[in-house]
Amino acid sequence: MAVMNMVQAINSALALEMALDDRVLLLGEDVGRDGGVFRVSEGLLERFGAERVIDTPLSESAIVGAAIGMAAYGLRPVAEIQFMGFTYAAMDQLFTHAARLRSRSRGRFTSPLVVRTPYGGGIKAPELHEESSEAIFCHMPGIKVVVPSGPYCAKGLLTAAIRDPDPVLFLEPTRLYRLIKEEVPESDYLVPMGKARVARQGGSVTVVSWGSMLDTVLKAVEGRDAEVIDLLTLSPFDVETVLASVARTGRVVIVHEAVLSCGLGAEIAATIAEEGILHLRAPIIRVAAPDVTMPMPRLEGRYLPDAARIGRAVDQLLEY
């Protein structure tokens, strides 16, 4: 065991998978010599060489498209997109090809690739550097979406994502990169995809959240009888764990930093309504960002859900 932050944990997962499996290689902008703009791939160029840690031209579409080609050839590429806002430039490759190569070739070709990207707000960065648009990707069949909330699950989930036979979008909460430190095994291990984690046990209300919001949620529920579910995998999400908790608490708050409308919270709420409505003792509340473009730093504090807002929603349900 070693104490690591999320940057170190992800770096460790990449290094171990590269050492274990020569099919694994990295590509992206500034991932080599610079070690990535957040230093996530620091030291990997020196260790594995330029053949496996590839500084690409500034071409998101070609980064993901090339990763698809490598994957079709039998490799396990891990592509980095520098910020989630720039995955939009690679959407065509992700949606048109990564998501459906298996389907289009009727299983002859697959795209076992990972696209890693930092996401989320609260870092006072310029436009498009704080996006939280996970729901868009969850809407596309054929792509899995994974979001760790701390170093331990980041390492285990990334390892699982690299070993997964299908494309995975791996979202890294930028604000938490160096904020949370945890004991993390130095060897490789898996945190299975598709499985949520009960981050805190409680009996009166279920709070479902993930990634960048999780530390805020845990602060918000202090002193309250709340169960906190950390989804970890957003697509496909762990319906069973959510329903089991709702069956006990009968009350649900869903918290995400993405905008409210058509956010993943809507899918979770709809699923609970379909499969668990008889357990509910109160309406479901979603705490999310307003339906506006992610503002620049001066207003980001007004945009992101904070502990006070989450706490009010929890109290409202407890008093219902």
Add this chain to the structure above:
Amino acid sequence: MPETTLASHAIHRLEILGEDGDVDKALMPELSDERIVRMYEMMVLARSFDERAVTLQREGRLGTYPPILGQEAAQVGSASALLPCDWVVPSFREMGVHITLGYPIHRLFQYWGGDERGQRGPESLNILPICVAVGTQIPHGVGIAMAARYRRDPAVVCTYFGDGATSKGDFHEGLNMAGVFKLPAVFICQNNQWAISVPLKQQTAAATIAQKGVAYGIDGIQVDGNDIFAVYRATSDALAKARSGGGPTLIECLTYRIADHTTADDAGRYRTPDEVATWRRKDPLLRLERFMAGRGLWDDDVGRRVREEAVAEIDRAVLAMESAPQPEAEEMFTNTGATLSRRQIRQMEVI
């Protein structure tokens, strides 16, 4: 059958002002002393802005900022050639263009201070917002050129981007379309030879950026980007050609990013101090001063006065930026659309 040569292309490089301040008289554009002094003042103002922005960032008064140090000639020189009817489509490292065109400086500070209200320019300026998503603005320049021609307006559109942007599909798609429609457009690449940590050689296997125009049937030229007269001349020629129906031009201004990529970057991780020092000696401002001194337009006193005036203007802009009221939360909602949905209105009321 023997193979035949279908086409061969030569790429030209334009240099007018040497490092010692001498100019090639045959190539020197016609510029009055007043205009030269004005261009000099703009370069000093741009540099003063840049220095202040970096300082303010270090003091926590500004957000992440991408310095323009060393690229002032490419920016002031090209912007000086524009007419008021022309349009500008910037990327994010052309504050010297904004300043030359008279964009309010306090708004530039405001934008880089993390307040989107700084993106709203005056009605008199045809300049699109600063664009952070690399290269994505290039097709907009194409569309503006199509619209101007449709309206029979004399406007030409100048689209700016970096060397890294030339790797993006948007660059190739945009230039291709501009070539096909022979549009009144000028594409200005500030080739500062780095895209964060990726050097030009790893960005493209081509010997020049200018030659990328060839594939799209567009004239391409490389100019010494630290030579304000070469930049001005190439831009003026391209604008005149575009205005008279001659089609688009790709201008590669070969320059150098002296500073870190942004205030969040540490260029020491990926390039040598020697390389930077070599380019510091090619400082576009020193070069212009040497030329002006030879013409009797510059001495230490002139330099000091211009500098003091620039700093005073920057002081005023900083004051204006910092005395502007903080944006209200409602500001997030305004301009999401012409009208807000009922849900958005409710969200605005409770935020």
